[in-house]
Amino acid sequence: MSDLKTHYRTCNICEAMCGLEIKHQDGNILSIKGDKEDPFSQGHICPKAVALQDFYHDRDRLKTPLKRTNNGWQALSWEQAYDEIATRFRGLQAEHGQDSVGVYLGNPNAHNFGNAIMLPRFFKALGTNNRYSSASADQLPHHVASNYMLGAGMLIPIPDIDYTDFMLIIGANPIVSNGSLMTAPGVGKRLKAIQDRGGNVVVVDPRRTETAKKADQHLFIRPETDALLMLALAHTLVEEQRVDLGHLEPIIAGLDQLAEAV
Ligand code: SF4
Incomplete structure (x- = not known):
């Protein structure tokens, strides 16, 4: 029997990219756990990664074309x-x-x-x-918007969840998606940390989602009116002269056209 070995790997099932600690011996996986030292996931793991063991040992798994x-x-x-x-x-x-x-x-x-x-x-x-x-099934509009706004489809802005004091979530359910595109594994703890440091989490969603249940405030809107809500927010910012670009000023173009449009 060979020595028991431990491999550290990144789960590649979703964008959360959790760190895994895999113990194996003689070609058999003995355990898959979250890697507590991983800087992103800090030990978080979901059932999909634990089930990788079952995939690996599944006798129907294809090993040859x-x-x-x-x-x-x-x-x-x-x-x-x-x-x-x-x-x-x-x-x-x-x-x-x-x-x-x-x-x-x-x-x-x-x-x-x-x-x-x-x-x-x-x-x-x-x-x-x-x-x-x-992506083409559920998120190409993000890439199109990023391409128009930032010049590249893969430049997708993500919230700085670990440092923000106010998080507005519109039409997303990160507690179920595991903070997917943010690469924020253990997102439930991260949202709670915002509240623990005195911040607020506000969810806008027609549905009472798992994330909405944990939020400080849940605002319902009619389905398919997200764009109108965003336009209304932009309109209020312009109308009440509350636009403050700060350090972004040199890299923002088209603000006058946006103000005109809203
Ligand atoms: S949330 Fe689950 S599936 Fe996604 S990377 Fe982490 S362990 Fe893997």
């Missing part, structure tokens, strides 16, 4: 699989055009560094416009 044939599933080597897929893709695209091949990228890919580095090049080489992902 499989090809569907008339006689059932046939195991292939990676080289055979790559060759066959490349040949089929080329044939399809030659016959039906570049866009005849579509790509769908599931969520954990976005948090795996190897995939993050290699997949954009692979998609570029495929040359298809049909590229979909969990």
Whole structure:
């Protein structure tokens, strides 16, 4: 029997990126726990990461490429699989055009560094416009807005949750999403910390969400009126001359047009 070993890794199932402490011996995982020394997650872990052990040991887990044939599933080597897929893709695209091949990228890919580095090049080489992902299913408007406002789709502003004294949450439920895009694992404790240091958490949501239940104030609005609420907030700031750009002044453009619009 080999020595018991401990590996420290980052959970790549969601943006919270919790630190994991994995104990294993002889190829068997003995435990998966939150890493208390991880600066982001400080020991937080959710059931999905604990279940990674079940994925790993699942006897149905694919460990080699499989090809569907008339006689059932046939195991292939990676080289055979790559060759066959490349040949089929080329044939399809030659016959039906570049866009005849579509790509769908599931969520954990976005948090795996190897995939993050290699997949954009692979998609570029495929040359298809049909590229979909969990992002295209639920968050592309954020990227479009960031592209217009900040010049890059991935420049997404996030709240400084650990230092703010007032957090306004509109149409989000971070206690359930685990502070996903903020990379704020253990978000419930972080929201409570705002309140413990004398701050306030205000949630605007038509639904009485898990986060709303923990907030100091919950404001209900009609579904699909978020844009009107934002315009009303901007209008009040302009109307009451309460716009104070501070250190952001040199990098803000178009404020007059915004004032005119609202
Ligand atoms: S919150 Fe996300 S990153 Fe953290 S353990 Fe759960 S799935 Fe993994």
